[in-house]
Amino acid sequence: MKRRDFAARVAAIPVAAAVATTFAAPFALAQDHTTRILVGFPPGGSADVVARLLAEKMRVSLGQNVIIDNKPGAAGRLALAEVKRAAPDGNTLLFSPSGALVIHPWLYQNLGYDTTKDFTPISLASTFDFAVTAGPGAPAGDLKTVLAWMKANPGKANYATSGAGTVPHFAGQLLAQASGVPMTHVAYRGGAPAAQDLIGGQVPLMVDTASETIEHHRAGKVRILAVTGEQRSRALPDVPTLKEIGIDVTADAFFGLYGPPGMAPDMAQRIDRAVASALRAPDVQEKIYALGLVPAHSGPAELAAIQAAHLKRWEMPIKASGFKAE
Numbered sequence: 001m002k003r004r005d006f007a008a009r010v011a012a013i014p015v016a017a018a019v020a021t022t023f024a025a026p027f028a029l030a031q032d033h034t035t036r037i038l039v040g041f042p043p044g045g046s047a048d049v050v051a052r053l054l055a056e057k058m059r060v061s062l063g064q065n066v067i068i069d070n071k072p073g074a075a076g077r078l079a080l081a082e083v084k085r086a087a088p089d090g091n092t093l094l095f096s097p098s099g100a101l102v103i104h105p106w107l108y109q110n111l112g113y114d115t116t117k118d119f120t121p122i123s124l125a126s127t128f129d130f131a132v133t134a135g136p137g138a139p140a141g142d143l144k145t146v147l148a149w150m151k152a153n154p155g156k157a158n159y160a161t162s163g164a165g166t167v168p169h170f171a172g173q174l175l176a177q178a179s180g181v182p183m184t185h186v187a188y189r190g191g192a193p194a195a196q197d198l199i200g201g202q203v204p205l206m207v208d209t210a211s212e213t214i215e216h217h218r219a220g221k222v223r224i225l226a227v228t229g230e231q232r233s234r235a236l237p238d239v240p241t242l243k244e245i246g247i248d249v250t251a252d253a254f255f256g257l258y259g260p261p262g263m264a265p266d267m268a269q270r271i272d273r274a275v276a277s278a279l280r281a282p283d284v285q286e287k288i289y290a291l292g293l294v295p296a297h298s299g300p301a302e303l304a305a306i307q308a309a310h311l312k313r314w315e316m317p318i319k320a321s322g323f324k325a326e
Helices: 002-031 046-062 074-085 143-152 167-179 191-199 214-218 265-280 282-290 300-321
Strands: 034-039 065-070 092-097 120-129 131-134 158-161 184-187 205-208 223-227 252-259 294-298
Touching (some): 046 065, 046 120, 046 252, 046 282, 120 265, 131 214, 167 184, 191 205, 265 300
Parallel strands (some): 034 065, 034 092, 158 184
Antiparallel strands (some): 120 294, 131 223
């Protein structure tokens, strides 16, 4: 009897192994997925660069592939629309500058999404202000010299940004109003192409994140004349703020990671922990600071509160600008 029992057990081993494999395989496949982080701007811009820095570290923390998928167009709205439609399974996320979330609701009556309801806040990743940069198409001198030249040459008084309806767009409008120099906004499909036209002399001035022009500034191809923050940038300690120059304008923004609507809180928190870990890495911090940005982390609830505060802050300046979205 014992021999028969032993033989039966041995014979059952392949069957049991096959059954175990059958049940284990779907579970393994379910765990082996890739997370896409959509960025609504072209490669090479500040949003793209920071998203890639985070993704590299998040791969390790999450134990899975994390890739960046650039979806440029409509100043970030195409990426937002795609993430809103995605399943809330953590496979599709959005890395976005705040403009698409806090500026666009005041510009467009039919966005197709509600920025406070149709996305799950996950992590604040960085805060930043903006650089006012002159290219070879502008005269030598400080910002007031350039503004005086623009006032005397209204046909050349243009400034470039990464897109219409962005925070830099309206920071430029505030600069024009405060300085009394009418300027025409020239919108690009991202900061990188705007910077190239600035270097080429097609536009004399650019207002955007310092990361778009800081290396060109260091190389002497362009000149960052001012920053829009309350304080000087750590990466540009010799560059004054607009307030120091005598122009009463400040403007700042943030980068945030979001998911589709309806993400489970524990999933959002798991991803948030991976972002927090990435931001603690000294090499990530150093690279973000070098771009003229500030690494800064807050979790889901804090990011939602920061977004709400920025949304309220920009309401009146945008309405006062009279800008009509297409």
